[in-house]
Amino acid sequence: MIEFKPLTYETLQVGEEFVSDTQLVTPEDVETYGFAVEDEHPWFSGDSPFGGPLAHPTMLGNQALRLRHSRYIVRAGLHAKMEFHFLEPIRHGMRVRSRGRVIDKYERRGKPYMVTEFVTEDEHGTVLVRGQFTQMLFRD
Numbered sequence: 255m256i257e258f259k260p261l262t263y264e265t266l267q268v269g270e271e272f273v274s275d276t277q278l279v280t281p282e283d284v285e286t287y288g289f290a291v292e293d294e295h296p297w298f299s300g301d302s303p304f305g306g307p308l309a310h311p312t313m314l315g316n317q318a319l320r321l322r323h324s325r326y327i328v329r330a331g332l333h334a335k336m337e338f339h340f341l342e343p344i345r346h347g348m349r350v351r352s353r354g355r356v357i358d359k360y361e362r363r364g365k366p367y368m369v370t371e372f373v374t375e376d377e378h379g380t381v382l383v384r385g386q387f388t389q390m391l392f393r394d
Contacts, residue, residue, distance in 0.1 A: 261326035263366035263391055266359055272321035272370075274352040276377070279309050281346050287313045302343075309344040314383060318352040318372040334367060335388040342382045349377040357386070366391045 259265055281299070287310055288294045302308050315338065322328050344350065354372035361367070367390050374383040 256325060258325065258327050261322055261328045261391065263359060263361075263368070263393070265326075266356060266368055266391075268356050268359055270325075270356045272324055272354045274317050274321055274324065276349050276351045277314070277317060279313075279344060279346055279348045279350060281307070284309045284313065284346060304343045304345075307346050309346065309348075311340040311344065311383070312338065314344065314350060314352065314374050317350070318354060318370075318374060318383075318385065319387065321352055321354040321370065321372065330392055332390040332392070333387060334390050336385065337387070338383055338385040340383055342376075342380055344382055348382075350374055350382065366393065 284298050284307070285294075288298050291310065291312075293310060297303075297308050298310060299307055315336075319333075352372050352374045354370045356368055357371050358369040359367065367388055369386060369388045371386040372384070373381045375381050
């Protein structure tokens with residue numbers, strides 16, 4: 255059983271790894287996301303040049319951001335920087351998951367930061383998205 259500790263600068267370790275749960279990409283999820291970001295391009299619900307409907311490239315961004323929630327109680331933080339590289343289309347019906355690793359933690363102007371690199375891949379291990387994000391952690 256995993257014990258959930260509060261995520262703090264002091265408890266976070268560089269090299270620590272995280273894995274998300276597997277998520278099925280459903281047409282309903284794609285439609286809901288498209289409505290939320292006001293992007294209802296026809297490729298997301300019908301045919302596309304990639305052979306069938308696609309999901310928005312950024313739809314799974316939150317899956318990577320939530321990686322730490324698999325081990326920690328994560329209080330609010332501030333996203334300082336995000337970088338995404340979209341390598342393969344995300345298709346309806348794919349089962350996807352994200353894996354990440356803390357690659358750095360540092361303090362700047364008295365504020366603690368963490369840097370996580372991640373990949374989001376399909377059930378066959380094909381990397382769909384690669385990136386990293388930097389987040390400022392709030393102290394109590």
